[in-house]
Amino acid sequence: MSTATKDSRLELRLSSSQKREIEQAASIEGRTVTEFSVPLLVAEATDVIRRQRELRMSDDAWEAFNEVLDQPAQSLAGLKELFRKPSVFED
Template identity: 65%
Template sequence: MATTTKSERLELRLTADQKQNIEQAAAISGRSVTEFSVPLLVEEAGEVIRQERQLRMSKQAWDSFNAILDEPAKSVAGLADLLRRPAVFSE
């Protein structure tokens, strides 16, 4: 298994009690503070990101959304002409 070089640091401000509890928990589990903390921080960060990106809606809202998607496409005035024009970013 390949190892990734760890070149970044993250500094935290803690109370003395927080630091002591983390150090004690790490020692009890036989790990360094880094080995103890990083997986927990990464897991929590992933969960926060997942929740932010997840679309949530009620069944009624979902059904309404799907009904709109199932409707035939509507013609938008001028859209076909716009799509035929050369792109403004073309060279």
């Protein structure tokens, strides 16, 4: 199993009691402060990012959303002509 190169540092300001508690917990588990802290920080960061990206809506909003999706597609003026033109994203 390969591990990513650790080429960055993260510095934290803690109270003395916070530092002691973290060091004690790491020691109890036989790990360094880094080995103890990094997985917890990464898990929390991943959870925060997931929650921010997650789409949430009420049951009523979900039903309304699905009703719109179930409607037949509508023809939009000028759309067929637009698709006949060459893409501006092609070389």
